[in-house]
Amino acid sequence: MDKKKLTAKDFITVGIFTAIVFVVEFACGILGFIHPYIVASYVVMIPIVGSIPMMLFYSKVDKFGMITIMSVLIAIIMFVTGMGFLGAPLIIIAGVVADLIAKTGDYKQFKMISISYAVFCLWICANYFPVIVTANSYRESLTEEGFSAEYTDSLFRAINSKTIWVLLILCLIFGYIGSYIGKIVVKKHFEKAGIV
Amino acid sequence: MEIKLDPRTKIFMIFVVSAIVMMSVTTPFLWGLKIVTTMVPIALLIAEKRYASALRFFALYISALILTFYFLSSESTGLIRALLTGYCGIIAQFLPAFITAWYVIHSTKIDEFMAAMQKMHVPDGITISLAVVMRFFPTIKEEYGSIRDAMKMRGISLAGGNAAKMVEYRMIPLLFSCVNIGDELSAAAITRGLGGNVKRTSVVELKLHVFDWVLILLFSIATVIFVLNKYILL
Incomplete structure (x- = not known):
């Protein structure tokens, strides 16, 4: 069989890790209910916590397409869980670019994997898209749906069309840092156990 | 009563409900519609004999709605009230999508x-x-x-x-x-022959029944009303 072709095993790997990454996102997302500033700090938390499963995932990726499929799945799940479709293009573009970057390193060079993971982390910013793109109507709907004015105000103070660039860059930086943390953890636990 | 829905109907339901939760609700009529679309998956859960979870979702959704409407407003201050408003808002907004997804995951067999x-x-x-x-x-x-x-x-x-x-x-x-x-x-x-080169056959025969069409029609109408309200009438 062609080495470049994705097999059922690859699809299953993608599915499993997507589920895990989404659980990480969900766990961090719940913390966001406490205070809106935590919503802004997703860009720090998710890249770092998520780096552990993602680095394990990268160690299993060896063909083009797996990271892309993961991004498509994340886009679908985000839509289904009510985050809207505005972020979907960003998620999928981030996924394809991350896939291409990792491919230049043949999915083995750690330098490329780091950059690739940093780019992939941009999908987290898709969470903020409904807040930014539809700022006014979103604000209205939040207040109508019973979010307190305090919450809404701080949310918009933390996330708006100016800070989104900061958030995007933070995502990249912490994704890059996270990849090192993830690598250390994967090495500590999984390489010794012979899973990787 | 045994209702067997086609997975395609369920997927359609998920998409409609997820789209609806994103739209802002402005009039009582739209609220009613939103509540009705939420009640459908709950009713389906009852038909699946999952009484406990149906009751739990129902109670959670209704109490969030009641709290949002009668006791809290965006002016409420103080930490507890602010938190409570936040939670109720989130529950009222996202629970419909969550219930639907939960129902679909728990009622669909993977082969279907x-x-x-x-x-x-x-x-x-x-x-x-x-x-x-x-x-x-x-x-x-x-x-x-x-x-x-x-x-x-x-x-x-x-x-x-x-x-x-x-x-x-x-x-x-x-x-x-x-x-x-x-x-x-x-x-x-x-x-099970996944990833082979031949087209897989399936033991399950999928067919859209009357009930599927009724639901598809119902949800399509709901979508149309929401879209009309959001982009044309406003």
């Missing part, structure tokens, strides 16, 4: 789902991965439960208050068991 996706000509890669994701959420929950129990027994649930350790203690065992389950799953999938 695969057959439906195949009929809609979704690429194999997406279908298989998505089926795994769907199947995997309950597994993760189960595994996590065992990990928590094990940690409790050894008295390391809080890991001495060290946040990084707390994450590590939970994440690593979870990843270990998930990777192993994944290997088993791949073996099982290959015996």
Whole structure:
């Protein structure tokens, strides 16, 4: 069989890790209910916590397409869980670019994997898209749906069309840092156990 | 009463409900519509004889709605009220999508789902991965439960208050068991002929019945009304 072709095993790997990454996102997302500033700090938390499963995932990726499929799945799940479709293009573009970057390193060079993971982390910013793109109507709907004015105000103070660039860059930086943390953890636990 | 819905109807339902939760609700009529669309999956849960979860969702949704409407407003201040408003808002907004997703995950067999996706000509890669994701959420929950129990027994649930350790203690065992389950799953999938070059056949015969069409019609009308209200009338 062609080495470049994705097999059922690859699809299953993608599915499993997507589920895990989404659980990480969900766990961090719940913390966001406490205070809106935590919503802004997703860009720090998710890249770092998520780096552990993602680095394990990268160690299993060896063909083009797996990271892309993961991004498509994340886009679908985000839509289904009510985050809207505005972020979907960003998620999928981030996924394809991350896939291409990792491919230049043949999915083995750690330098490329780091950059690739940093780019992939941009999908987290898709969470903020409904807040930014539809700022006014979103604000209205939040207040109508019973979010307190305090919450809404701080949310918009933390996330708006100016800070989104900061958030995007933070995502990249912490994704890059996270990849090192993830690598250390994967090495500590999984390489010794012979899973990787 | 036994209602067997086609997975395609269920997928359509998910999409409609997820789209509706994103739209702002301005008039009582729209609120009513939103509530009706939420009641459909709850009714379906009852038809599936999942009374406990249906009741739980119903109670949660209704209490969130009542709290939002009668006791809280955006002017409420103070930490507890602010938190409560936030929670109720989130519950009222996202619970419909959550209930629908929960219903679909718990009532669809994987082979039905695969057959439906195949009929809609979704690429194999997406279908298989998505089926795994769907199947995997309950597994993760189960595994996590065992990990928590094990940690409790050894008295390391809080890991001495060290946040990084707390994450590590939970994440690593979870990843270990998930990777192993994944290997088993791949073996099982290959015996079922996934990833082969031939078109798979399915034991389940999928057909849209009257009830499917009724639901599709109902949800389509709801979508049209919401879209009209959002983009044309306003």
